[in-house]
Amino acid sequence: MSTPTRLRRARRAVALAAAFIVVVLAPVAAGAQTAAPPASEPHLVEPHLADVRRLTAGGENAEAYWAPDGKQLIFQRTAPESAGSGGCDQIYRLDLAAGADGVPAPALLSSGRGRTTCGYFLPDGKRFLYSTTELVSPTCPPPPDRSRGYTWAVYDSYEIVLDEGNGEAPRRLTDNRAYDAEATVCPRDGSIVFTSDRDGDLELYRMDADGSHVVRLTNAPGYDGGAFFSPDCSRIVWRAARPQGAALDEARALLAQHLVKPTKLELWTARADGSEAHQVTYLGAASFAPSFFPSGDRIIFASNVGDPHGREFDLWAIDVAGTRLERVTTAPGFDGFPMFSPDGKWLAFGTNRFVPGGHETDVAVARWVDLPPRYQTTPADGFLETVRWFADDAREGRGVGTAGLDAAAQALAAGFRGQGLAAGADGFLQPVQVPTAVRVEAGTALRVDGRTLAHGSDFEVAGFSSTGTVAGEVVPVGYGIVAPEQGRDDYAGLDLKGKVALARRFVPPGDAFADPDLARRFGDLRAKAFTAREHGAVALLVVDLPEPQAGQDAPEVEEAPLPGLRVEQRSDAGIPVLVLRREAGRALFAGEHNIEAEVRLAHEQAATANVVGVLRAGAADSAKPPRGPIVIGAHYDHLGHGGSSSLAPESQEVHNGADDNASGVAALVETARLLSRGEPLQRDVWFVAFTGEEEGLFGSTEFVRHPPVGLALDETVAMLNFDMVGRLRDNRVSLLGGGSAREWGALVEEPCHELGLDCQLGGDGYGPSDQTPFYAAGIPVLHFFTGVHDDYHKPSDDTAAINAAGGARVAELAARIVRALAAREGKLSLQQVAAPAPSNADVRSYGASLGTIPDYVGPADGAPGVLLAGTRPGGPAEKAGLRRGDVLVELAGTSIRDVNDFMYVLRRVKPGQTSTAVVMRDGQRVTFEVTFDVSRRR
Numbered sequence: 001m002s003t004p005t006r007l008r009r010a011r012r013a014v015a016l017a018a019a020f021i022v023v024v025l026a027p028v029a030a031g032a033q034t035a036a037p038p039a040s041e042p043h044l045v046e047p048h049l050a051d052v053r054r055l056t057a058g059g060e061n062a063e064a065y066w067a068p069d070g071k072q073l074i075f076q077r078t079a080p081e082s083a084g085s086g087g088c089d090q091i092y093r094l095d096l097a098a099g100a101d102g103v104p105a106p107a108l109l110s111s112g113r114g115r116t117t118c119g120y121f122l123p124d125g126k127r128f129l130y131s132t133t134e135l136v137s138p139t140c141p142p143p144p145d146r147s148r149g150y151t152w153a154v155y156d157s158y159e160i161v162l163d164e165g166n167g168e169a170p171r172r173l174t175d176n177r178a179y180d181a182e183a184t185v186c187p188r189d190g191s192i193v194f195t196s197d198r199d200g201d202l203e204l205y206r207m208d209a210d211g212s213h214v215v216r217l218t219n220a221p222g223y224d225g226g227a228f229f230s231p232d233c234s235r236i237v238w239r240a241a242r243p244q245g246a247a248l249d250e251a252r253a254l255l256a257q258h259l260v261k262p263t264k265l266e267l268w269t270a271r272a273d274g275s276e277a278h279q280v281t282y283l284g285a286a287s288f289a290p291s292f293f294p295s296g297d298r299i300i301f302a303s304n305v306g307d308p309h310g311r312e313f314d315l316w317a318i319d320v321a322g323t324r325l326e327r328v329t330t331a332p333g334f335d336g337f338p339m340f341s342p343d344g345k346w347l348a349f350g351t352n353r354f355v356p357g358g359h360e361t362d363v364a365v366a367r368w369v370d371l372p373p374r375y376q377t378t379p380a381d382g383f384l385e386t387v388r389w390f391a392d393d394a395r396e397g398r399g400v401g402t403a404g405l406d407a408a409a410q411a412l413a414a415g416f417r418g419q420g421l422a423a424g425a426d427g428f429l430q431p432v433q434v435p436t437a438v439r440v441e442a443g444t445a446l447r448v449d450g451r452t453l454a455h456g457s458d459f460e461v462a463g464f465s466s467t468g469t470v471a472g473e474v475v476p477v478g479y480g481i482v483a484p485e486q487g488r489d490d491y492a493g494l495d496l497k498g499k500v501a502l503a504r505r506f507v508p509p510g511d512a513f514a515d516p517d518l519a520r521r522f523g524d525l526r527a528k529a530f531t532a533r534e535h536g537a538v539a540l541l542v543v544d545l546p547e548p549q550a551g552q553d554a555p556e557v558e559e560a561p562l563p564g565l566r567v568e569q570r571s572d573a574g575i576p577v578l579v580l581r582r583e584a585g586r587a588l589f590a591g592e593h594n595i596e597a598e599v600r601l602a603h604e605q606a607a608t609a610n611v612v613g614v615l616r617a618g619a620a621d622s623a624k625p626p627r628g629p630i631v632i633g634a635h636y637d638h639l640g641h642g643g644s645s646s647l648a649p650e651s652q653e654v655h656n657g658a659d660d661n662a663s664g665v666a667a668l669v670e671t672a673r674l675l676s677r678g679e680p681l682q683r684d685v686w687f688v689a690f691t692g693e694e695e696g697l698f699g700s701t702e703f704v705r706h707p708p709v710g711l712a713l714d715e716t717v718a719m720l721n722f723d724m725v726g727r728l729r730d731n732r733v734s735l736l737g738g739g740s741a742r743e744w745g746a747l748v749e750e751p752c753h754e755l756g757l758d759c760q761l762g763g764d765g766y767g768p769s770d771q772t773p774f775y776a777a778g779i780p781v782l783h784f785f786t787g788v789h790d791d792y793h794k795p796s797d798d799t800a801a802i803n804a805a806g807g808a809r810v811a812e813l814a815a816r817i818v819r820a821l822a823a824r825e826g827k828l829s830l831q832q833v834a835a836p837a838p839s840n841a842d843v844r845s846y847g848a849s850l851g852t853i854p855d856y857v858g859p860a861d862g863a864p865g866v867l868l869a870g871t872r873p874g875g876p877a878e879k880a881g882l883r884r885g886d887v888l889v890e891l892a893g894t895s896i897r898d899v900n901d902f903m904y905v906l907r908r909v910k911p912g913q914t915s916t917a918v919v920m921r922d923g924q925r926v927t928f929e930v931t932f933d934v935s936r937r938r
Contacts, residue, residue, distance in 0.1 A: 045330050047374070049347065049366040054354050055094055056106065056362045062350035063289075063337050064094070064363040067121045068187060070341045071096055073348055074119040074128055075363055077106060088115035088140035091130045094363065109163065113138040115155065120185050122209060126165040129192070131181035133157040135172065144259055151259040154179045154202070160194060160211075173211035179258070182225045185209075186233040186272075187342070193217070193236055193272075195225035202260065204238060204274065217274030220730065221248055223260050226288060229272065230296040231342075235320075236272055237280070237299055239265040239288040242731070244753060262286055263310070267301060269320055278729050278803045280322050282756070286310065289337045293317070294344030300328065302336035315349060317373065322805020323384050324375040334361060344368065379670055383811065384804035386666035387726060390636065391658035391799050398657065399640020400692060401436040401606035408636050408665075412611040412689045415669060420676045421613030421687060425709035429609040432702045434692040435567045438463045441600040446578055448474075448588065448595050458584040460562040462577040464526055467599045470539045470576050472500045474593040478547060479504045480528040480540070486512045497536035500595055502588050503528050505544040505560065505579070521907075525563065529573035530904045534894060539576040539597060543585030566644055567603070567695075571864050571898035610699045611636070611689040612708055615672065617822075618680020628715035629684040630821055631779075632671060632814065633700065633770050634664030634722040635693030639793060645694060646793050653795035660797060663726025663807050665689060667784070670811035671818070678815075681822040686711055690770045693723075696856040700770035704777050705860070717827050719774035720814055721783045724792075728806025732758040733813070734785040740765035741780035741828035748782075751816035755809055764832070766853055776853050776869035776884065780828045782817070784810055832873040848909045848932035850891070850917070851875020852882065854899050864897040865889040865920060880928040882919060889925070890918035906932075 055064075056077070064075035073096065076089040091110040098104045110116045114134030121128045133141055136157035144153035158181040161170035174180040176198045183194035190209035195202055204217040204224045218224040220242055227238035241264055243251050254261055267290045270277035281287055285305035292299060300317045304310045315328040315335050329335040331353040338349040348365045352358060375381070389395075389411070396404030413428035424430075440461050446453045453459050478490035480503030490503075506523045507513035513522060521527065525542060532540040544560050559582045576599045580588075587593075617626065638657030639646055646655060656662070672687050686708075692698030707713045718741070725733070738744045738761035745761060752759035765775025771783045786806065791797040821828075855869040865887040871877040882888075888896050891905045892915040909915065911934040918927050 046328065047371055048328055048369050050369050052364055052366040054362055054364055055096075055104065057103075057354075058360060060089070060361050061092075061106075061363045062361050063118065064348045064350065065120050065184070065339050066341050066348060068123055068125045068342060070343055070346070072121070072125070073363065073365075074109070074121055074130075075106075076117055076119060076130075080360075089117055091116045091119040091128075096365070110134075114157075115141055117158070118182050118184070120183060122162075122185055122190050123187050127162060128165065129160055129162045129173065129183055129185070131158045131160050131183060132170075133159075135159050135161070136177075145257070148254070148259075149261060150263065151254065151261050154197060154255065154258045154260055155181075156197075156258060160192070162209075162211075173207070182227070184228050186229045187231065188233045191233075193227040193229065195227070197255065202255065204236070206272070206274075215273075217270070218277070222251060223262075223265075224268070226290070228291040228339075230292045231294055232296060233272055235269055235292075235296065236274075237267060237269045237290045237292060237320075239290060239301075240268045240279075241265050242756065244756070262288065267299060267318070269299070276727075276729055278727075278806055279731055279756075280318060280320065280805060281325075282322075282805060282809060286313075287316075291339045294340055294342075296320075298324075300338045300340070300347075302338065319804075321384055321802055322380040322808075323378070324373045324381065325378060326373040326375040332356065340368065379674075379808035379812070380804040382673070383663075383666045383670055383808040384799070384802060386669050387658055387662045387802050387804070387807075388799050390662035390665055391656040393654050393656065395656070397640040397642075397655040398636060398638040399643075400434045400608055400637055400695060402640055405608060405637055405691070409609050409611050409689075409691070412636065412665070412669075413613075416611065416613030416672065416687060419613070419669070419672045421615050421672060424612050424614060424711070426612075428611055428613060430612050430703065430706075430708060432608050432610055432691050432699050433605045434608055434695050434698045435603060436606040437604040438565055438567050439602050439604070440565060441602050443598060443600045446595065446597045448584075449593055453580070453584055457581070459578050459580045460565060461599055461601065462525055462529070462563065462573070462579060463566050463601075464529070464571075464573045465577040465599055465601065466572040466574055467601050468576065469596075469598045470500070471596040472498055472538050472594065474502050474541065474588050474595055475499045475537075476502045476589050477532070479506070479508055479522070480531055480542075481507065481522045482531055483512075483522055486518070486522075488512065491531070491535050494535070496532065498538055499536075500539045500541060501532040501535070501537040502541045502543070502585070503532070504547055505542050506546075508547060509549075525577065525579070526573060526900050527904060529575060529577045530901055533574050537575060539578070539595070540573075541585065541588065541595070542577070542579045543582060543588070545582050545586055545589065571858065574864075574895070574897055608637075608691040608699075610691055610703055612703075613672070613687045614710070615676055615681065615685040615687065617682055617684050627683045627822070627825065628717045628827060629686055629711060630717050630818055631686045631688060631711075631719040631774065632668060632722075632818065633688040633690055633719065634668040635661050635690040635699065635770055636665045637691050637694055637699075638662075639694055642795075648794045651795055655793070655795050656798050658797050658799045658802055659726040659789070660724050660792060661693070661722070662799075663724060663802060664722035667722040667725050667807055667811040667814065670808055671815050674812065674815040675818060678819070681819065683717065683822040684711075685818060685822070693770055697770060697773060698857055700773045701855060701857040704773040713777060713779070715827075716774075716779050717821055719771055719779050719781045720818065721769055721771040721781065722810070722814070723769040723783060723785060724788075725784050725786050725810045726802045726804075726807045727789055728786045728803045728810060730758065731756055731806070731809075732760060732787070733810055734783075734787065735759050735761045736763045736767055736783035736785055737765040737771060737775065737781040738762045739831055740775055740782075742831055743828050744780070744782065747817055747820050748813075751813050751820070755813055755816075757809065757813060759813075772853070773855070773869060776855070778830055780830055784814060786810065848906050848911045848913065849875070849934060850877050850906065850930060851933060852877045852888070854902065856899065858898065859887050863887070863920075864895075866896055866899055866902050868919075876930050876933050877917070880917065880930040882917065882928060882930075886919035886921050886926075888917060888919050890916070892916070 058080040060078040064073040073094040092106040094104045116132045119130040160173045163170040178198040180196045202223040207214040223241040227236045267280040283305040287303035290301035313334045317326045333352045335351045396402040398405045639655040690699035765781040771781040775781045851872040853870040855867040868886045870884045914931045917930045
C-alpha cells in the first residue's frame, strides 16, 4: 500500500473513531439522560398527549380497542348500578361520532349475563369477538380470592365467542372448559391470538377467524397473555411471568385454584408464529397491556416501574429491541390499556385521572403528538448504539485491509481509554499480519502444443496453486474424482506420474452426486488438486465441460465463470492449478497434447491489530502473591463485501455482521463499562478485541503466541469470549466451554438465576472462535453465544434484528461471572473432555478421527504442515505421542501441506486403521504409529 493511501486510511480511521466516541461512548459514560418526570413531580407533563378527552363517566371502564375504521371503540365495563353488588363486566361499544357534547353513550353489545372480557373487532368492523362465562352459567362468577394478595381470576368457564353483528346469538369458537380469553385479532386476515390453560399452563395460542387450526405459540412455565399483533401481523407482543424455583411452585399452586398473581410481568415479542421470541423489558415490575406503535418497531404499555408501593401505573414506550424506554404519562393513579388508532393519530387508554382518589376508571382518548422520545439511556441503548456504529455501511463490513476495520480499531482503543482501561506496555494496539490477497504476476503463462493462451480470457490461476514452471503430457481424468463408495474412480488404470491431469469441473450428472454435500465435497477444486497430486500429477487443468452420456454429445449447459482469484488457504496445493474456459480446453479431451505452464503469484498481507486494554486490580494484600488475570475477548472483524466465507457468495453487498460480531464487541464494551465502574477487582482483567477471526483466528492466535508484556498467560485464570450474542431468544444463552473447568457450574448458576437467563452450560473449549487458542494453551474458557440464524454470514445480518436488551443482559452475566472469578482465590481446575468426543479438526471429516486440534494460522515460519494446537485426552494422537507444537507433515503415507490435506486424508482412512503420522518436532522428523478413531460431526 502506498504512503498516501496509508495516510488517508489513518486520517479516516481517526475521524471515524472520534465519531464513535461522541455517538456511542459519551452517552454511556455520562450516565442516564433526562427521562420523563417521576411521579413526585407535577403531573400532566405529557408532551405526547394533547386534547385528552374523557369518553365514559362512572363505573369501571377499560380495555378499549379500536375498530378498523378508527370511529368506534369496543371495551368492557362494569356499570355503576352493578359495581357495588358484585356486578360483572360486559362488552360495550362507543361510537365516537355520536353523543351530545362529544361524549358518546356506551351501547351494550354482550347479553348482560355472566362475565365477559376482551372485546375486539374483526377486520370488517362489523363482527367482533369476546370471552364470556355465560355458556356455562348466566350468573356472575365470584370475584377472585385476594387472601393471598392481589390476584387475577382465571375462570375455566371463559369461552371465546364471535358475534356476527346481525342480532343473532354469538357463535362459539372455543369449547374446552378451560380459560380461553384475552383474544385479539390480526387486522389483515382476522386470525386470533389468545390465552388458554387448556394444556395445564397459561400459554398463547393462535387460530383462524372461525376457530379452526389452533396452534400453540409459547411453551414456557408461567403466564403468557394479553398478546397483540403488529400492524402488519408479522409479530406479536405480550406480557409474561416466567418465575423460577419457589416462585414457580407458588404460581402453579395458584393456577390450580384458577388464580394468577400479576405482580411481576415483563414484555415479550416474537414472530407471529411464536418463533424468535425474546424478552423486551427487564423492569422487575408489573408491565402489561402492550400494543404496537403504527410503525411496528415500538411498543406502548402500562407499568408500575419505579413505584416502590406498586400502585402508580403509567403509560410507557419502548423499542422492540428493548431500547429508548420512555415514560408517556405522569398523572397520579392509574393509566393503562393503551392502543393507537389505526391511523396512529389517536391513543385510547384507561385512566382514573378524572376522579382523583376515586375508584372508577374511564376510557379516554388523546391526540398523539409525535415527538422524539425523551428516554433514559440504559445498557440496552449503549449496546445497540455500539452495534449500529460497528455494523454501519461506513465500516465496509470490517473486512481485513479496509479503512472501516482500521477505524474500528482506533475507536475501540479510544473507547477502552475512555472506560478507564490502561494500555499495555506495547500500547492499545497489538500488530497482527493477516493474508488478504493473491495476484497473478507478469510472466504467468500457459502454452498448449506451443500455442499461447491468454490469462484472464482463456484461463485463470487458482488462488491455492503452487508457483513455478511445469511441462508435461495432458491426461484426461474425467471429473478427477476417486469415490469408491459412490462407484467412481476416474484415475483407475491411468498413469499420471510426471504428467498433467485434465479434469472436468464440478461433478457428473446423475444420482450418485445429487446430494449437495457430496457435490460440494467432490466438486471442490482444492480436493481435485489433492487427488491429482496424490496420483503423481505435476499440474492440474480444469475445464467446465460436462462429459457426454452414452450415445450422446456433451450437454451444452451454460458455462460457469472462471473462479475468482482469492485467498482461500494457508498453504498451496503442491502443484500448479489452472482453470480453462470451455473453448480453450475442449480440444484437450481428445488426442494427445502437451502443455507448458509458468505460474507466478504474489501473496499480500494486511497490517491490522488486536485492541487490548487492561482494567487493573485494586489494592491487593502484599503478603499474598497477586491473583492471576482474566481475559475477556470478542472479534471485531467481519467479511467486508463477502468472499469465500459468505453464505451469499454471489453478493457484493456489505456484510455488516451486526450479530457476527458487532454484538460481541458491544458486549465487550458494556462489560468493560460495568466492571470499571464497580468495586475494584482482585485480578487484572484484559479486554481484547481480536482481528482476523474470520480469516482463521489470526488475532487470538497471535495474542496467545505473543501475549502482551505484563500478561502472564500461564497464570491466566480464564478466558471469556463473546461471539454472536445479539439474538437472545427465550432468554436462552449457550455457555460453551462449560466442560473446560469443574467450577464453571457453580460460578454461573447464581448469576444466571438472578438475571432470569436459561444458561445452557456444556461442551469443551474448542470451537470455531477465539476461545480455542486459549483452551489449547491450557486456559479454561467460556464462549457466550445466543444461537445460529438464517442471516449468518449474509448481508442480511444487520442491526434491525438485534435484541439489544438481551445483549446487554449477556454482558451483565459476564460481568457478574468475572466478579465471582476475581473474588475467589486460586485457579480453576482445567478439564479436558475425554475421547471419543469430536475434535475441532475432525468436525469436517467424514470418516476417521485423529483427535487433534489444529492451529489454523499454521506454522510460524510459513512452512507446509499442520501445526497442532493440542490433542484430545485419550484420543489417537495423544496415545501415539503427538503433542501441542508438533507440525504434522505426513499422514497415512500422504504429505500434509495444510488442514485441507489433513481433511482429505481423514475422509479416506477408516476408523480402526493403523498407519503412520510424521511430525516436525524441534527441527527433526519424528514418526509415530497411530490408530484412527471414529469421527463424529457436530
